[in-house]
Amino acid sequence: MLKNYRIVDEDSHKNAGAIIPGFGLVPLDAEVLTDDMAKAAIAAKSPFFEEVQEKTQKTARLTGTNNDSQTA
Amino acid sequence: MPVLSLGAVDGQCFQQANPGGGRNLFAILAKDVVGNYPLPEHFNADGTELTALPTLVATKKWSQYLFPDGTLDYKIDDSGDPSFQSYKHMIEFMMAGKSKALRAEMRKYINAGALFLIEDKDGEYILVFSTDDPGFLKKSFALGKKGNDKRGYTLKAEVDGLTFGLVTLQSSLLATLSPNLVPLPA
Numbered sequence: 001m002l003k004n005y006r007i008v009d010e011d012s013h014k015n016a017g018a019i020i021p022g023f024g025l026v027p028l029d030a031e032v033l034t035d036d037m038a039k040a041a042i043a044a045k046s047p048f049f050e051e052v053q054e055k056t057q058k059t060a061r062l063t064g065t066n067n068d069s070q071t072a
Numbered sequence: 073m074p075v076l077s078l079g080a081v082d083g084q085c086f087q088q089a090n091p092g093g094g095r096n097l098f099a100i101l102a103k104d105v106v107g108n109y110p111l112p113e114h115f116n117a118d119g120t121e122l123t124a125l126p127t128l129v130a131t132k133k134w135s136q137y138l139f140p141d142g143t144l145d146y147k148i149d150d151s152g153d154p155s156f157q158s159y160k161h162m163i164e165f166m167m168a169g170k171s172k173a174l175r176a177e178m179r180k181y182i183n184a185g186a187l188f189l190i191e192d193k194d195g196e197y198i199l200v201f202s203t204d205d206p207g208f209l210k211k212s213f214a215l216g217k218k219g220n221d222k223r224g225y226t227l228k229a230e231v232d233g234l235t236f237g238l239v240t241l242q243s244s245l246l247a248t249l250s251p252n253l254v255p256l257p258a
Contacts, residue, residue, distance in 0.1 A: 016133060017253040019246040024195065025096060027253055044247040 002030040005038030005049050018048050094144040096191035097165060098134040098251050101184055102206035105129070109187075109203050110236065121242045122199060125249065126187070134189060134251035139165045140224075146190055146200060148237050160232035163188055163200050163207060168224040170213070178225060181209045186229075189241070189251075197241040197249075205231045 007013060013028040020026055020041045026033060028048055038049040109126035116123050128134075143166035151160045167174055185206025190198045201207040207229030216223040241249075 013250065015252055015255055016250045017136070019249055021243075021247070025191070025251075025253070027256060028250065029256075032256070041247060045244070046247040048250060 002033050002035060002038055004035050004052050005042070006030065006052055007033075008048055008050050013048065018046060020044065020046070091193045093142065094139075094146070094190045094192055095195070096189075097137045097139055097144055098189040098191075099137055099186050100126075100128070100132065100134045101180070101186050102201075102203045103129075103184070104132040105187065105203050107203075110199065110239075112235075115236070115239065116242065119236065120239060122239055122245070123242050125241070125245050126203075134249070136251050136253045137165070137167065138254050140168045144190065146198065149232075150237070151232050158232060159234040159237045160230060161200050161207070161234055162228070162230040163190075164226070164228045166222070166224055166226050168222070170223065174225070178211050178227075181211065183208070196243075197246065199236075199239055199241065201229070201231055202234060202236075205234050207231050 007028055007030055010028070010030065016028045017025050018028050018041060020037050021044050022040050023037050026037060038051075041049045042051065106127040106129055110122055110124075114122050114124045143164075145162075145164045147162040149160040149162075150157055152158055167178075185201070185208050187202065187206055188200040190200060192198060208231075209227045209229045212226050214222060214224070214226070
Protein backbone atom coordinates (compact mmCIF):
# COMPACT_ATOMS: atom_id res chain seq x y z
CA MET A 1 0.00 0.00 0.00
CA LEU A 2 1.31 3.47 -0.85
CA LYS A 3 2.12 5.60 2.20
CA ASN A 4 4.61 8.30 1.27
CA TYR A 5 3.65 8.43 -2.40
CA ARG A 6 0.40 8.79 -4.26
CA ILE A 7 -0.95 8.19 -7.75
CA VAL A 8 -1.44 11.42 -9.69
CA ASP A 9 -5.09 11.86 -10.65
CA GLU A 10 -5.89 8.32 -9.52
CA ASP A 11 -9.52 8.37 -10.66
CA SER A 12 -8.49 8.72 -14.30
CA HIS A 13 -6.34 5.57 -14.08
CA LYS A 14 -9.03 3.05 -13.19
CA ASN A 15 -7.86 -0.41 -14.34
CA ALA A 16 -4.72 1.11 -15.85
CA GLY A 17 -1.21 -0.13 -15.35
CA ALA A 18 2.30 1.24 -15.22
CA ILE A 19 5.65 -0.22 -16.20
CA ILE A 20 8.17 0.20 -13.42
CA PRO A 21 11.86 -0.71 -13.80
CA GLY A 22 12.65 -3.65 -11.56
CA PHE A 23 9.00 -4.57 -11.11
CA GLY A 24 7.51 -4.79 -14.61
CA LEU A 25 3.87 -4.19 -15.42
CA VAL A 26 1.84 -3.38 -12.30
CA PRO A 27 -1.68 -2.05 -11.76
CA LEU A 28 -1.99 1.66 -10.90
CA ASP A 29 -3.72 0.82 -7.63
CA ALA A 30 -2.58 2.46 -4.40
CA GLU A 31 -3.74 -0.57 -2.41
CA VAL A 32 -1.51 -2.93 -4.41
CA LEU A 33 1.62 -0.83 -4.93
CA THR A 34 4.40 -0.17 -2.45
CA ASP A 35 6.47 2.93 -1.78
CA ASP A 36 9.52 1.16 -3.28
CA MET A 37 7.64 0.76 -6.56
CA ALA A 38 6.55 4.41 -6.61
CA LYS A 39 10.10 5.53 -5.81
CA ALA A 40 11.50 3.44 -8.68
CA ALA A 41 8.82 4.78 -11.02
CA ILE A 42 9.59 8.39 -10.14
CA ALA A 43 13.30 7.71 -10.70
CA ALA A 44 12.35 6.50 -14.20
CA LYS A 45 10.44 9.78 -14.75
CA SER A 46 7.02 8.18 -14.52
CA PRO A 47 4.33 10.87 -14.58
CA PHE A 48 1.89 8.71 -12.63
CA PHE A 49 3.34 9.08 -9.13
CA GLU A 50 4.23 11.89 -6.76
CA GLU A 51 5.71 12.02 -3.32
CA VAL A 52 3.47 13.15 -0.49
CA GLN A 53 5.17 16.31 0.74
CA GLU A 54 6.22 16.13 4.39
CA LYS A 55 5.21 19.77 4.81
CA THR A 56 1.71 18.88 3.72
CA GLN A 57 1.56 16.09 6.29
CA LYS A 58 2.72 18.44 9.06
CA THR A 59 0.27 21.10 7.94
CA ALA A 60 -2.49 18.54 7.98
CA ARG A 61 -1.53 17.45 11.49
CA LEU A 62 -1.30 21.05 12.73
CA THR A 63 -4.65 21.87 11.19
CA GLY A 64 -6.11 18.83 12.89
CA THR A 65 -4.67 19.93 16.27
CA ASN A 66 -5.99 23.45 15.86
CA ASN A 67 -9.39 22.14 14.94
CA ASP A 68 -9.35 19.84 17.95
CA SER A 69 -8.38 22.69 20.30
CA GLN A 70 -11.02 24.92 18.80
CA THR A 71 -13.59 22.23 19.26
CA ALA A 72 -12.40 21.69 22.81
CA MET B 73 21.11 8.64 -47.77
CA PRO B 74 24.50 7.25 -46.66
CA VAL B 75 25.50 3.67 -47.41
CA LEU B 76 25.56 1.67 -44.19
CA SER B 77 28.27 -0.91 -44.66
CA LEU B 78 28.12 -4.23 -42.91
CA GLY B 79 29.70 -4.74 -39.53
CA ALA B 80 30.89 -7.71 -37.48
CA VAL B 81 28.05 -9.13 -35.37
CA ASP B 82 27.86 -11.85 -32.72
CA GLY B 83 24.83 -13.95 -33.64
CA GLN B 84 25.26 -16.45 -30.84
CA CYS B 85 23.72 -16.31 -27.39
CA PHE B 86 26.77 -17.71 -25.64
CA GLN B 87 25.98 -18.43 -21.97
CA GLN B 88 22.67 -16.59 -22.26
CA ALA B 89 19.13 -17.95 -22.30
CA ASN B 90 17.24 -17.10 -25.47
CA PRO B 91 13.58 -17.94 -24.82
CA GLY B 92 10.82 -17.46 -27.37
CA GLY B 93 7.33 -16.24 -26.68
CA GLY B 94 5.64 -13.14 -25.35
CA ARG B 95 4.83 -12.01 -21.86
CA ASN B 96 2.16 -9.42 -22.55
CA LEU B 97 0.07 -8.30 -25.50
CA PHE B 98 -1.54 -4.88 -25.94
CA ALA B 99 -3.77 -3.63 -28.74
CA ILE B 100 -5.16 -0.34 -29.94
CA LEU B 101 -7.27 0.52 -32.96
CA ALA B 102 -5.46 2.58 -35.59
CA LYS B 103 -8.40 5.03 -35.38
CA ASP B 104 -7.48 5.73 -31.75
CA VAL B 105 -4.05 7.03 -32.75
CA VAL B 106 -3.78 10.70 -33.69
CA GLY B 107 -1.88 11.24 -36.91
CA ASN B 108 0.52 8.71 -38.38
CA TYR B 109 2.70 6.39 -36.35
CA PRO B 110 5.47 5.55 -36.60
CA LEU B 111 7.02 8.23 -38.79
CA PRO B 112 10.75 8.26 -39.71
CA GLU B 113 11.46 10.82 -36.97
CA HIS B 114 10.11 8.38 -34.37
CA PHE B 115 13.07 6.02 -34.90
CA ASN B 116 16.57 6.23 -33.50
CA ALA B 117 19.53 6.66 -35.83
CA ASP B 118 19.98 2.98 -36.69
CA GLY B 119 16.25 2.25 -36.94
CA THR B 120 16.21 -0.32 -34.14
CA GLU B 121 14.23 1.58 -31.51
CA LEU B 122 11.27 3.92 -31.34
CA THR B 123 12.02 7.11 -29.48
CA ALA B 124 8.40 8.31 -29.24
CA LEU B 125 5.07 6.78 -28.34
CA PRO B 126 1.99 7.35 -30.50
CA THR B 127 -0.29 10.21 -29.51
CA LEU B 128 -3.59 8.63 -28.59
CA VAL B 129 -7.05 10.12 -28.85
CA ALA B 130 -8.01 11.58 -25.46
CA THR B 131 -9.17 8.91 -22.94
CA LYS B 132 -7.96 6.05 -25.20
CA LYS B 133 -5.36 3.59 -24.00
CA TRP B 134 -3.62 0.43 -25.11
CA SER B 135 -5.64 -2.58 -23.93
CA GLN B 136 -4.11 -5.67 -22.41
CA TYR B 137 -5.10 -9.06 -23.85
CA LEU B 138 -4.39 -12.07 -21.67
CA PHE B 139 -3.77 -14.98 -24.02
CA PRO B 140 -3.33 -18.68 -23.28
CA ASP B 141 0.28 -19.58 -22.54
CA GLY B 142 2.31 -20.41 -25.62
CA THR B 143 -0.19 -19.20 -28.21
CA LEU B 144 1.31 -15.83 -29.19
CA ASP B 145 3.65 -15.63 -32.14
CA TYR B 146 5.08 -12.74 -34.12
CA LYS B 147 7.00 -12.99 -37.36
CA ILE B 148 8.65 -10.61 -39.76
CA ASP B 149 9.60 -11.32 -43.35
CA ASP B 150 11.45 -9.18 -45.83
CA SER B 151 9.34 -9.59 -48.94
CA GLY B 152 9.51 -8.40 -52.52
CA ASP B 153 11.95 -8.47 -55.40
CA PRO B 154 15.24 -6.59 -55.15
CA SER B 155 14.60 -2.84 -55.29
CA PHE B 156 10.97 -3.48 -54.30
CA GLN B 157 11.47 -4.94 -50.85
CA SER B 158 9.63 -4.00 -47.71
CA TYR B 159 8.69 -5.70 -44.46
CA LYS B 160 5.84 -8.03 -43.66
CA HIS B 161 4.54 -8.37 -40.09
CA MET B 162 2.49 -11.30 -38.87
CA ILE B 163 0.86 -11.82 -35.51
CA GLU B 164 -1.07 -14.80 -34.22
CA PHE B 165 -2.59 -15.56 -30.83
CA MET B 166 -5.50 -17.36 -29.26
CA MET B 167 -8.23 -16.24 -26.90
CA ALA B 168 -9.77 -19.15 -25.03
CA GLY B 169 -13.48 -19.46 -24.34
CA LYS B 170 -16.58 -17.78 -25.69
CA SER B 171 -17.62 -15.28 -23.01
CA LYS B 172 -19.82 -12.35 -23.97
CA ALA B 173 -17.01 -9.95 -23.13
CA LEU B 174 -14.67 -11.80 -25.48
CA ARG B 175 -17.25 -11.95 -28.25
CA ALA B 176 -17.99 -8.25 -27.89
CA GLU B 177 -14.27 -7.49 -28.12
CA MET B 178 -13.84 -9.65 -31.22
CA ARG B 179 -16.77 -7.84 -32.86
CA LYS B 180 -14.85 -4.55 -32.63
CA TYR B 181 -12.32 -5.83 -35.15
CA ILE B 182 -14.72 -6.04 -38.08
CA ASN B 183 -13.13 -3.90 -40.78
CA ALA B 184 -11.07 -2.21 -38.10
CA GLY B 185 -7.28 -2.27 -38.21
CA ALA B 186 -5.15 -2.28 -35.10
CA LEU B 187 -1.62 -1.88 -33.82
CA PHE B 188 -0.15 -4.24 -31.25
CA LEU B 189 2.59 -4.10 -28.66
CA ILE B 190 4.20 -7.33 -27.53
CA GLU B 191 6.31 -7.54 -24.39
CA ASP B 192 8.86 -10.26 -24.97
CA LYS B 193 10.74 -12.32 -22.41
CA ASP B 194 13.46 -9.65 -22.24
CA GLY B 195 10.88 -7.08 -21.10
CA GLU B 196 11.22 -5.23 -24.41
CA TYR B 197 8.11 -3.91 -26.16
CA ILE B 198 7.84 -4.70 -29.88
CA LEU B 199 5.62 -2.61 -32.17
CA VAL B 200 3.55 -4.60 -34.65
CA PHE B 201 2.02 -2.81 -37.65
CA SER B 202 1.57 0.93 -38.21
CA THR B 203 -1.29 3.38 -38.71
CA ASP B 204 -0.55 3.33 -42.45
CA ASP B 205 -0.68 -0.45 -42.49
CA PRO B 206 -2.65 -1.66 -39.47
CA GLY B 207 -3.37 -5.34 -38.90
CA PHE B 208 -6.87 -6.60 -39.68
CA LEU B 209 -7.38 -9.65 -37.50
CA LYS B 210 -8.82 -12.74 -39.11
CA LYS B 211 -10.76 -14.43 -36.36
CA SER B 212 -11.73 -18.05 -36.45
CA PHE B 213 -13.73 -19.65 -33.67
CA ALA B 214 -13.69 -23.35 -32.96
CA LEU B 215 -16.14 -25.04 -30.62
CA GLY B 216 -14.06 -28.20 -30.46
CA LYS B 217 -15.49 -31.66 -30.99
CA LYS B 218 -15.29 -32.90 -27.44
CA GLY B 219 -13.43 -32.81 -24.15
CA ASN B 220 -10.11 -30.99 -24.22
CA ASP B 221 -10.34 -29.85 -27.83
CA LYS B 222 -9.48 -26.16 -27.92
CA ARG B 223 -12.59 -23.98 -27.68
CA GLY B 224 -11.96 -20.37 -28.53
CA TYR B 225 -10.72 -17.89 -31.05
CA THR B 226 -7.59 -18.05 -33.16
CA LEU B 227 -6.61 -14.59 -34.37
CA LYS B 228 -4.18 -13.88 -37.16
CA ALA B 229 -3.16 -10.78 -39.05
CA GLU B 230 -0.49 -10.21 -41.63
CA VAL B 231 0.39 -7.06 -43.49
CA ASP B 232 3.17 -6.35 -45.92
CA GLY B 233 4.52 -3.08 -47.20
CA LEU B 234 5.74 -1.85 -43.82
CA THR B 235 8.80 0.35 -43.63
CA PHE B 236 10.30 -1.21 -40.52
CA GLY B 237 11.17 -4.67 -39.25
CA LEU B 238 11.77 -5.61 -35.63
CA VAL B 239 11.64 -2.43 -33.55
CA THR B 240 11.26 -2.01 -29.81
CA LEU B 241 10.25 0.94 -27.68
CA GLN B 242 13.15 2.82 -26.14
CA SER B 243 13.26 1.78 -22.48
CA SER B 244 12.89 5.39 -21.27
CA LEU B 245 9.43 5.51 -22.87
CA LEU B 246 8.07 2.63 -20.85
CA ALA B 247 7.56 4.70 -17.69
CA THR B 248 5.08 6.90 -19.56
CA LEU B 249 3.05 4.00 -20.94
CA SER B 250 -0.17 3.32 -19.04
CA PRO B 251 -2.22 0.55 -20.67
CA ASN B 252 -5.64 -0.65 -19.59
CA LEU B 253 -5.18 -3.87 -17.65
CA VAL B 254 -7.44 -6.82 -17.14
CA PRO B 255 -8.65 -6.25 -13.54
CA LEU B 256 -7.06 -8.41 -10.86
CA PRO B 257 -9.32 -11.12 -9.48
CA ALA B 258 -11.18 -9.98 -6.34
